[in-house]
Amino acid sequence: MEPMRALRGLTATDIQSRQLSLQWENLAFNLTRCHTYSVSLCYRYTTAGGGGGHNTTVRECLAVEHNASRFTLRDLPPYHGIHVRLSLTNPEGKKEGREVTFQTEEDIPGGIAPESLTFTPLDDMIFLKWEEPVEPNGLITQYEAKWLRD
Numbered sequence: 001m002e003p004m005r006a007l008r009g010l011t012a013t014d015i016q017s018r019q020l021s022l023q024w025e026n027l028a029f030n031l032t033r034c035h036t037y038s039v040s041l042c043y044r045y046t047t048a049g050g051g052g053g054h055n056t057t058v059r060e061c062l063a064v065e066h067n068a069s070r071f072t073l074r075d076l077p078p079y080h081g082i083h084v085r086l087s088l089t090n091p092e093g094k095k096e097g098r099e100v101t102f103q104t105e106e107d108i109p110g111g112i113a114p115e116s117l118t119f120t121p122l123d124d125m126i127f128l129k130w131e132e133p134v135e136p137n138g139l140i141t142q143y144e145a146k147w148l149r150d
Helices: none
Strands: 011-015 020-023 038-047 056-064 070-073 081-090 093-096 100-103 118-121 126-129
Touching (some): 011 100, 038 070
16 A cells, blocks of 8 residues: 655754755654655755856755654755655655745855956045855845955
């Protein structure tokens, strides 16, 4: 017989800028209906293409260790929606859980491309202009400019 139902209770126990720790209900025979079963954790997120390029969607499915009810996804992009779904499979069939979306935290922005920096000297000031970092890693709320004299 196929699994009774999909796994439930997918929640985040820890959300950081580049990792997401997840947990869900414990597995029991009355749910799996078989001693031979597997749990897959599938996730996806979309990243913006740099320099006006197209968006890229990253998709990956991972096998979860037998009897595990928690997993940590690592090397995720900061400040992104991560869409996660659990699947429970036995030799007779498969049950997929509903997709849950989590947001990773912000992180330090990437650098500004030096070629985007332009300056115009005026009589009593210098006008600076630049483009947003390719990897803002969150909402940019402030820039800091330092002037160093030799």
